[in-house]
Amino acid sequence: MASEVVLLDFWPSMFGMRVKIALAEKGIKYEYKEEDLRNKSPLLLKMNPVHKKIPVLIHNSNPVCESLIAVQYIDEVWKDKAPLLPSHPYHKAQARFWADYVDRKIYSGGRKVWTTKGEKQEAAKDEFIESLKVLEGELEDKPYFGGETFGFGVIREVWTFERRKPEGAN
Ligand SMILES: N[C@@H](CCC(=O)N[C@@H](CS)C(=O)NCC(=O)O)C(=O)O
Known part of the structure; x- marks a missing residue:
């Protein structure tokens, strides 16, 4: 079925x-x-x-x-096609760690930037840039964040993926 x-x-x-x-x-x-x-x-x-x-x-x-x-x-x-997480337990743990980092630091940091004003916003911007630098450091010169192939790492870091409004959406 x-x-x-x-x-x-x-x-x-x-x-x-x-x-x-x-x-x-x-x-x-x-x-x-x-x-x-x-x-x-x-x-x-x-x-x-x-x-x-x-x-x-x-x-x-x-x-x-x-x-x-x-x-x-x-x-x-759907494990037969396009694996998203590494199979090695340690690499899997690392992928989960960075996914958690994005939710804790990048999402909440970005939110702080667009929901504050003045001095608080300036401080939020600095903090956000620092969080991005940490991510950048993790990327090093790998073709994809988190490894050599497209996967979980890319999915969690795609923030500006084409936001196409589906027909009938509000
Ligand atoms: N941690 C959740 C966050 C999901 C989330 O924040 N969804 C928002 C839209 S982007 C939502 O449904 N908000 C409605 C509400 O908070 O009432 C996830 O990763 O799925």
Whole structure:
């Protein structure tokens, strides 16, 4: 039986983009459902009752919440094509460490820059640039962040992936 995959998302969400990139890399067909975050659908509230956030990957009616958990789930279920995480436990741990770093430092640092003003914003900018330098240092001269091939590392760092509004989106 073909598996049924649904993605609850909001088109500009960088968290949603991670999951869309993972699905695209694996060549998985799925149904895309755009959410209005000011008026969340009963399906979203049912599938993610804890955080009530997108993205939610629904696989054969089972919800998988949190973007990085969904990316790892996709990698484990569709393991025959385009591996996203390294197979070696240590390298896998490193990939997870840097994914966590991006969520803690880059996302929250960027958010601070665009939600503050004046001196606080200047301090936030400096902190954000320092966090980017740390990432840059980790990249060194590798063709892709986190390794030699496209994978988990690229997915977590893609912030400006083409944000194309799907037809019918608000
Ligand atoms: N840690 C979550 C973050 C998801 C997130 O923040 N989603 C936002 C949209 S970008 C959302 O659904 N916000 C609605 C709300 O907070 O009520 C993940 O990685 O999936």
